[in-house]
Amino acid sequence: MRSLRVAVAAALVVVALVLQVAVFPHVAWEGVVPNFCLLVVVAAALVRGPAFAATLGFFAGLMLDLAPPADHVAGRWALALVVVGYVAGLMRQDTRTPATTVVATVAAASFVGTSVYALSGVVLGDAVGSFGDLARVIVVALLWDVLLTPLVLPGVMRLLARLEPAGAR
Numbered sequence: 001m002r003s004l005r006v007a008v009a010a011a012l013v014v015v016a017l018v019l020q021v022a023v024f025p026h027v028a029w030e031g032v033v034p035n036f037c038l039l040v041v042v043a044a045a046l047v048r049g050p051a052f053a054a055t056l057g058f059f060a061g062l063m064l065d066l067a068p069p070a071d072h073v074a075g076r077w078a079l080a081l082v083v084v085g086y087v088a089g090l091m092r093q094d095t096r097t098p099a100t101t102v103v104a105t106v107a108a109a110s111f112v113g114t115s116v117y118a119l120s121g122v123v124l125g126d127a128v129g130s131f132g133d134l135a136r137v138i139v140v141a142l143l144w145d146v147l148l149t150p151l152v153l154p155g156v157m158r159l160l161a162r163l164e165p166a167g168a169r
């Protein structure tokens with residue numbers, strides 16, 4: 001069951017990555033696309049917890065760092081999504097997670113993940129634009145991710161929960 005869980009999570013990341021880099025750039029808002037990889041990591045965090053989600057976040061972030069048209073220092077998204085996976089995983093509850101908690105977790109994760117990515121660019125000298133531009137990107141990314149939460153997270157969380165062994169929560 002463990003290998004099936006890992007394979008399904010990896011497949012979800014690949015689908016999210018394709019959507020993020022191939023489909024949604026055509027409908028970018030202010031030059032920002034939704035972060036489907038972040039949404040998959042948050043869903044995994046709420047279902048499986050911080051360790052699984054941080055590992056999945058590293059894998060998803062590394063894939064995102066290396067996927068064309070990557071124009072930044074590799075590792076920035078990996079760092080951001082590891083932090084997101086761990087922090088969102090701390091929100092995991094032993095009971096069914098209410099919708100408001102899911103949306104709030106996505107909003108916080110989007111803010112934290114995009115901020116870590118943007119600030120790591122400033123530290124590495126890889127950022128382009130002013131702090132005002134970075135703040136605008138963070139807000140637009142947060143809005144994208146929150147707007148897509150009801151469309152993405154319920155299905156991904158349900159799929160990951162079905163692969164959860166009985167009594168593992």
